Amino acid sequence: MTLEVVRTRAGIREALGAAPGLVPTMGALHAGHDALIRRSVAENERTVVSIFVNPTQFTDRADLAAYPRAFDDDLAVVAAAGADLVFAPTAEEMYPPGFATTIDVDALSRRWEGASRPGHFRGVATVVAILLSLIRPARAYFGEKDYQQLQIVKRLHADLALPGVIVDCPTVRDPDGLALSSRNARLAPAERKAAAALPQALMLMAGLARNGVRDAARLERAGRAALAEAPRIEIDYLAVVDGATLEPTATIASGSRVLGAVRLGGVRLIDNIALPAPDSPA
């Protein structure tokens, strides 16, 4: 028998053999989660869905308490999608007495959701690192809906040499454009109607970029003006950023993205859209 020596990160992962697909969620599963689970089922021998309302990523106790929980319905969604295993730990199981390690993905966590919800991404990065270490998936599926989270997960996954690959999945939307979110259930009917203004503002900005507007400030003004017309919406941020660093950009370039967050009554909604590069075909 020859002893195999592996010298690359990719090589050692491959040598470790078969591993499942993983879809980390906080439950209250909707068609967005369903799409991630079905993709994992299609691409992996086995799929694990984690359902864990991670307390450390909530900066507001009331938000944690109000977060929807629907475990029995979730099990039906997971089973119908064809996944094999649900990992549903308690908070004590995830964070046993003496737990002391946290992960900060500094630069990427500072702005946007990180500024509005201090500590949020420390909670996200830490729980994702635990899940990836524990389950050692071949592929872990994350939604573009949470774009900043996705970039942070990709960074920590690369930096800590965590197993598998991170697969990004497109945002699933309702017919009026609103990105599906477990929080949408908390919108009153009039708020739900007004909420479509967020994706519409993003699409307006992408349309302007497609038509040659390259000045980020001009795009942001147009998006803000569109949101100002919608009833009940308060803008938290609306910004044109570099899609990799998430730093604000003055001029649209390849990979530019708009990130937006609004408040509607007591509910906070986020969304984002890719901007076409200046020289891409219309």
Ligand code: AMP
């Ligand atoms: P959550 O349960 O909100 O923590 O979300 C679990 C995973 O589902 C995350 O990777 C999210 O980005 C993803 N996700 C949530 N909503 C959507 C959506 N509308 N479309 C696609 N992915 C989503």
